[in-house]
Amino acid sequence: MLSIQSLSKRYNTGDRALTNVNIQIPKGQVVALIGPSGAGKSTLIRCVNRLVEPTEGQVFLGDTQLTQLNTRQLRAARRRMGMIFQDYALIDRLSVMENVLSGYLGYTGFWRSFLRRYPQDVIAEAFRLLERVGLESFIDKRADALSGGQRQRVGIARALLQNPQILLVDEPTASLDPKTSRQIMRLIRELCAERELSAIINIHDVHLAQQFADRIIGLKAGEVVFDGEPEALDTDMLTLIYGEEDWNPQTDTEDDDSVQTQTPDPIRMGAKVAMV
Template identity: 90%
Template structure:
């Protein structure tokens, strides 16, 4: 379980990015963070693993208080938090397999990683993950030869190689077309279900958030203004989060899109349940 208590972030300029944020995320829950640009979504995710140092408050992952750890302890704790970046954060000159194996760096150390000395079971797991994300035929390709969706799949496999307890996902669909965006969000959702992983996903696409998240948290000016089920996100709540706008056309479009994809998605879930 991830617990965020009274978390605040104020920059040296005096600007407040987060104000008294309180969130609790149980094991296996997929949470979408939505809100306008500058609302504090990315800052919140990065405060969890202390890529950004919070000004006040506490973050717990299970019984571990992340905000009290020293540098060495934090390095160890970050193994339990898989990060998936908007810009993929791949090393272009390295192969797909080498980028995935870099996710084990927190366990093996820099020099063993630099010399490609990974345990055999880790290599086997990397192969298995690449197969799971649909990239088994791209193992030897350089990262800079991949499409955006393929690069994001490499980033997902790399994060999972850490064997994390939670995924921190920063705008995974920002640079992707609508079809690929759906595929990536569905993949993250499925992997979380398979591994009983929690996830916090910073995402701008409200429709994707409603379709693939168990819970939606809306931020505005660094404060939580909505925390609830996807179907509770009506015009009033959208206005509270984003400000005045005619949301009805968007909601109508979302309902039409949901109806279009409901049957295939439900068929997939039913077939998956039948195999269990």
């Protein structure tokens, strides 16, 4: 599905953000990228859709080699990659519905988008998506009147309106409280399962990654140092990725909107796992 081959990124300063990254992601797999700040997680996601141009290597989405596309071809290819941003990237003065419909801009011409003339089936799909993410009663509300979790749900619906093959998700919970963070991660996971979507999620919260991802990739200084199932991410590997730290169990007292089971587990860093 997505194939990243010998990918490297070196900036003009000479600093290397990524070094020889090789990742294969099959259809429907949810992958979490973890690692300390500056490890290259955001750069990797942005190299996939070429918001950042890689220095070396190749990226394939299916049979399409993204790294060789010209501007027009890349614009078309980006329709197949839904991007969900840390800062939401909404237009505050527009309504929730208008922000979701902006996800269709890659398919429509300038004047139709400028005049906000969208096909009726696209509008109907936007309604369905807003209902699915729990915002059906917020359709006409301005984006700047929403909470952080609501804004992230708008971003998710907008990305899905593109009908993508893969989601590229950059720190979706960075600005959210613990309860809302779990809700957003659960929603992304459920939507990927419903639509057989692959996803790469750059996330700082290790226990959320372990709870909601099929696979975890650990980056350190731009290199892959771990690639495996969440259960394999033990304290030794966490120390390799992040450095020395006390990974002993601790009590997490956050509440959730679902029934939870607390199971002490040093591998999961002592975090409480919501069983949903």
